[in-house]
Amino acid sequence: MNFIDKVKKFEPKIIENRRYLHQNPELSGQEFETQKYIIKQLDELNIPYEKVGTTSLVGYIKGGKAGKTVALRADIDALPIIEQSGASYSSKKEGLMHACGHDGHTAMLLGAARMLKEVKDELPGDIKLLFQEGEENFTGAQKVIEDGGMDGVDAVFGMHGMPIDVGFYDIEPGYRMAGCDTIHVKFEGVSGHGSTPHLAKDTVLPAAEFVTQLNAMITKFVDSQSPLVLTVGKFDAGTKANIISKYAKLDISMRYLHEETRKAIHEKIHNLAKGLAIIYDIKIDVEIEESTISMNNDEKIAEIANKSAEKIFGPNKNVHGPIMMGSEDMPYYFQKAPGAYALVGYFNKEKNNIYFPHNEKFNIDENYMKLGAALHAQFAWDYLNENS
Numbered sequence: 001m002n003f004i005d006k007v008k009k010f011e012p013k014i015i016e017n018r019r020y021l022h023q024n025p026e027l028s029g030q031e032f033e034t035q036k037y038i039i040k041q042l043d044e045l046n047i048p049y050e051k052v053g054t055t056s057l058v059g060y061i062k063g064g065k066a067g068k069t070v071a072l073r074a075d076i077d078a079l080p081i082i083e084q085s086g087a088s089y090s091s092k093k094e095g096l097m098h099a100c101g102h103d104g105h106t107a108m109l110l111g112a113a114r115m116l117k118e119v120k121d122e123l124p125g126d127i128k129l130l131f132q133e134g135e136e137n138f139t140g141a142q143k144v145i146e147d148g149g150m151d152g153v154d155a156v157f158g159m160h161g162m163p164i165d166v167g168f169y170d171i172e173p174g175y176r177m178a179g180c181d182t183i184h185v186k187f188e189g190v191s192g193h194g195s196t197p198h199l200a201k202d203t204v205l206p207a208a209e210f211v212t213q214l215n216a217m218i219t220k221f222v223d224s225q226s227p228l229v230l231t232v233g234k235f236d237a238g239t240k241a242n243i244i245s246k247y248a249k250l251d252i253s254m255r256y257l258h259e260e261t262r263k264a265i266h267e268k269i270h271n272l273a274k275g276l277a278i279i280y281d282i283k284i285d286v287e288i289e290e291s292t293i294s295m296n297n298d299e300k301i302a303e304i305a306n307k308s309a310e311k312i313f314g315p316n317k318n319v320h321g322p323i324m325m326g327s328e329d330m331p332y333y334f335q336k337a338p339g340a341y342a343l344v345g346y347f348n349k350e351k352n353n354i355y356f357p358h359n360e361k362f363n364i365d366e367n368y369m370k371l372g373a374a375l376h377a378q379f380a381w382d383y384l385n386e387n388s
Helices: 003-023 032-044 102-120 141-145 202-218 259-280 299-313 365-385
Strands: 051-054 058-060 067-075 125-133 155-165 174-177 179-188 228-237 247-257 281-294 296-299 339-347
Touching: 003 032, 003 102, 003 299, 003 365, 032 051, 032 058, 032 102, 032 125, 058 102, 058 141, 058 174, 067 102, 067 247, 067 365, 102 125, 102 365, 125 141, 125 365, 155 299, 155 365, 179 202, 179 259, 202 228, 202 247, 202 259, 228 259, 247 259, 259 281, 296 299, 296 339, 299 339, 299 365
Parallel strands: 067 125, 067 155, 155 339
Antiparallel strands: 051 058, 058 125, 174 296, 179 247, 179 281, 228 247
């Protein structure tokens, strides 16, 4: 069965769903009206569902034959961005915008649900539809899992729209996206007059040295084949030019692929803090906020997904793109079942659909959504039939 033919009659509804959601964005963990809208769509389809987490949903499509269970996931939250896309269906909520395309992801999964509901009696297994809150702050996936959303699931699949040409996609086995930690380093010394630094305990110099040593860590303590990005995004210190700063604070973003690299750098950062605290006779505290883990596509599931994509997109449409150092909370699902994550192209220069997610002018070529919806359904069908 090829779902690219089935999706055509549902495309207007997919676009309608997406535009409604685009006009009514909600932040992570606050997607209450979004949840109600999705429930309305599922009720119209007579698809049973369960509320999980704070605003997430799990829909259930039971196949006509016994078999395995596959989960399909879409994220539903928006961002605190003032929209400047110029779309006729722009956000009605000042300062809130679907600037990451989650409105499209949700609409595509609803489109897949419509197609799969039509063929449910032929399905050799069951499907879970995961409509997940809080991807942007990496909280939603774990809530869905904690409330049983992944119980009994044998494979999981998700996707994200990216600035790849419409009609193309990226599905690869192995590491595809980075894990992300935020590291907070606080320095406390003794304030004093700028003319007598020896009577005080400065925090600016050790904080600056800390930043310098971070860059050395990448070259000296990390395998060159293991990507790592350390970004000091915030450096706060001092109040006035002639006052020795008692306090300083660094906020550091860390992106990584391999868990051993992550652990090694965590240890080195703690050791660096201890060493500088002794040298400068100050107090340094390190707090590591673990945000999300790296994404590693299962080889077998990625192979099935790629074959499914070839049925929808045609041959030679896999762009085989590089590993991204951006992050997602999708890999938490991969801890419960093998899975794969696809990047699907929404880029169309003629329509000015050219912006990377999180830009105030972000918008998608809506022609891509029928392909994403069909890919969701095709993967579920192919996985269940291959494993029946």
